[in-house]
Amino acid sequence: MHRTHTCGELTASDIGKKVVLSGWVANRRDHGGVIFIDLRDRYGLTQTVYDPADSETAWKIADSFRSEYVVKLHGTVRSRPEGQSNSNLATGDVEVIITEAEVLSESKTPPFVIDDHSEANEEVRYKHRYLDLRRKKTLHNVQFRAKMNQFARNWFTTEDFLEVQTPIFTVSSPEGARDYLIPSRLHQGMFYALPQAPQQYKQLLMVGGVDKYFQIAPCFRDEDPRADRHSCEFYQIDCEMSFVEEKDVQDVAERFAQDLVAHMAPHKWVKLDGNDRFFRMTHTEAMDNYGSDKPDLRFGMKFADLTEDFRDSGFSVFANAVAEGGVVKAMKFTRPNLAPGAAPMSRSEIDDITAVAQAEGAKGLAYIIYEEAGPRSPILKFFTGNELAALEAKLSPKVGDMVFFGGADRKLVNKVLGKVRLTLRDKYQLANKDELCFTWVTDFPMYEQKDDGSYDFEHNPFSMPHGGVAAFEGGKNPLDVYGMQYDLACNGYEVLSGSIRNHDLKALVKGFEIVGKGEAEVKAKFGAMYEDFQYGVPPHGGFAFGFDRLMMILCEEPNIREVYAFPKSGKAEDTMMSAPSHVDEAQLRELHIKVRESHKS
């Protein structure tokens, strides 16, 4: 037997008990000939004491212990001496006086200190993830993930959603991101693909009558690495329902998100609209008012449209922008905790935020500072009283506030002001980190126009258009077709995407015809769906939460890699396992492939 108790278990009620403990040597102190060693395991720390007066043998063995040795100890629990209790530890009232000690496994000196306060660099930590896992923060994330997985699965199960594990070996899909491919050994020259998402399978399940499906689904996209995207694999809380409309689906997502927060992060709160629902706006509104399709509504700084007000402005940048069909917008910035009379931003702070705007493509960043003495701005001289009055009416600036402007074409203004808004949020803590503001972004445009005048799908081609099938008929401008498609934003992240699907094969084909693709192409590229849509399809829709993204938010973890037990590096490598790797020629031969030399591709 290796232990009678874990290292997180002993309390005052165990005093006097003979115990066996096993764990890792966390740290060691010597005090007047007596050795103190904190023994660590997943459950906690226990202080162990080696006194030559009690057992000289144990004391000698303990003297040979080094950090991270795995040891097994026999001893007796006793109270810590008066005044030496540690109320931060569950075991802080007791210590164990050791009479027998044994090294189970030695350890070299670790490449970084196993300590929650020292920050080792990511590269070293990931290469030795088995050591990093001994740190409380890393273990916490692993535990959080397990708990969130369990909560999510049990929640959907309780709601009568049926968990279905869809295949990991499937077929390459011609739309979307790049597929990962797996060469087939049994079928020469053919390849499986890993699913980018179980989209087709979940729709097939609806056709199969499963009615309500969910899965915490592994998804695989061969995309270039990015900070909020994990390489190779990531997880979705994937869900689909039959005989539903938008509201039915969104209700489920809202209830789940609220329950998830209450269960997993009870110290956080969800900001709701006047009807106790998640905020909602159309995709157009989100772009026009916040310059983002995933707006952070924890704070204000909504854009005001001043296009008409500045149509004839003396400030030529604005007037020209309007004349060229562009827009003029402004947003108000209130610096928190500003001392009376102080300037909201220094000269160099203004230069910094102007540089942010310029990096997004703006020529500059016009602003007004509202001071006790009145507005101040390098461009104030160009403004008429009417223009200032319009600003006053739309933004109600107070003393100490600033107003930032954008005047250019609509897309650019939205992009620049959106970026400025988020930069100010981060720099001046405009948003409360414990507040969660979920916001529905709805009515995505189905199509975009390409430079040559033809159309392409802007988003999901399988969404039902608003207005149903009729939207594709009668010569309606494709740019005016909006899908029953919705994202859920939270604090500036996209945490969910979903839609009501187009379940009518004829309409689906019509939708594809607009982008110049005919029935034959739909049939060739989406064969299973083309087939199954001929055998009785229920109206259906669903969504997928980004599991990892949600967890980042709930754990306040800015780096998505940290939400995985064994993360891939920023270069899509498992540095601990040395993946990817070269493989034997014989393996490739069996799979009927060969590596293409780069110089003669």
Next chain:
Amino acid sequence: MHRTHTCGELTASDIGKKVVLSGWVANRRDHGGVIFIDLRDRYGLTQTVYDPADSETAWKIADSFRSEYVVKLHGTVRSRPEGQSNSNLATGDVEVIITEAEVLSESKTPPFVIDDHSEANEEVRYKHRYLDLRRKKTLHNVQFRAKMNQFARNWFTTEDFLEVQTPIFTVSSPEGARDYLIPSRLHQGMFYALPQAPQQYKQLLMVGGVDKYFQIAPCFRDEDPRADRHSCEFYQIDCEMSFVEEKDVQDVAERFAQDLVAHMAPHKWVKLDGNDRFFRMTHTEAMDNYGSDKPDLRFGMKFADLTEDFRDSGFSVFANAVAEGGVVKAMKFTRPNLAPGAAPMSRSEIDDITAVAQAEGAKGLAYIIYEEAGPRSPILKFFTGNELAALEAKLSPKVGDMVFFGGADRKLVNKVLGKVRLTLRDKYQLANKDELCFTWVTDFPMYEQKDDGSYDFEHNPFSMPHGGVAAFEGGKNPLDVYGMQYDLACNGYEVLSGSIRNHDLKALVKGFEIVGKGEAEVKAKFGAMYEDFQYGVPPHGGFAFGFDRLMMILCEEPNIREVYAFPKSGKAEDTMMSAPSHVDEAQLRELHIKVRESHKS
């Protein structure tokens, strides 16, 4: 709104309610001008009635309904006429008289009848799995799997096991079965591999202090298709524990299996040994007594060893076998429900079972039939009284019993009698299908000797040997080294495999030296393990249940493919999705690979 109720919901308490139902047209009957249609969804069937007297419009629309149309119906719940209730249906007391009807989606005639009684062939069913899923049996398996997944996860979570999702993109491992490979786009000429099992990761988690880990893990092995093995992907209930010995690990598995049966298949019962534990025997005993490393102990027919008794037999087959170092064994067959005086097997039945023995490599299958008048056998004339007495003493045959013999080298005899035993089980229902007999098979030999006299690992090289590190030292015969490795058999299937791991790097290297591999090779081939084993390794061990195999047994499903929502065919294809498939040359180019032409490999 598409429905107020599902098709499994309405009962007598709903009589008089106005309801909206949506679902599939399951079947239709016409009775005196009135149409009756059973509407089906995941939850059940509801009888709907269309009477021109109530609504001629609805009646006319219903008249256009065909099988598998998806329709939406408004109507009023009423009691079925006296004597027409259907107690097999939850909704069997009521019917809905329809006043409004609408076709939501039409259906072509399905390629097979959606009916639980008609057996369509597997090929057609899998090609149209979305239709097959509308059959009760297929849906039942999908539901069973979901419930079993949830039960297993919650069970291990409650027991403080931490669920960890280990990576799906990992490195090719040189031992074991074939790996599936994924070419890397970012790292030219390199490949990820899908894990055959999370073996290395779970051991790394133990080194990381996770202490108790579990996962329902997808596993991937590129093996040739087989009836009890699903192609491409399968699932394990994977588990690992630190600071444990064999009994600790086996206790967990026993408790889980018992609770699983009680929860998922309460009509089945678990056969236990005299101590209310699972049966157990060593690997050697299993092979010697039942000719199988996964013995089915629901019935007897244990082999009796008669080698010494037949050493000098007048039956030269037996005497020669013994002289050549082989064995003579026998087992007793009692035919169930045999009429008094009847022969246990006919001449042709004996010929059949003899053919089974011959197919396994036996020259023939000697037997004795015990009749009222005494034993009868073609070889009886060669037997002495002592030999018959030995049989009597070891097998206690009664009138009506048969005894089958094997005399040859040990391996062949075990194999032949083992096969004969299972064939008789299936043919004469010797085992109760509702009984589950879990049996530990322990102490697997670590090594086998090759023809050239050298040694190779027979099983898991990472298992701790019995006797610990010392087993590898002091010139012990490698064939006498047994691993702390255990399988769990159930009803003739292997349902679990596990071991206590060798956590001592030096011992691990010694174990490899016996098969002619040195430290450098261990380091090169198992780099992560070689590294992490230098930083404090707890004693640890674990197991993996075969999820799909367990589910087959609990569902009495002889075909492992049926336990998947979307199975691969016997040729490792997803015929519905047409996977694997050819892919674009451009995709291969991005992945730096090309297909090898078969004629110029």
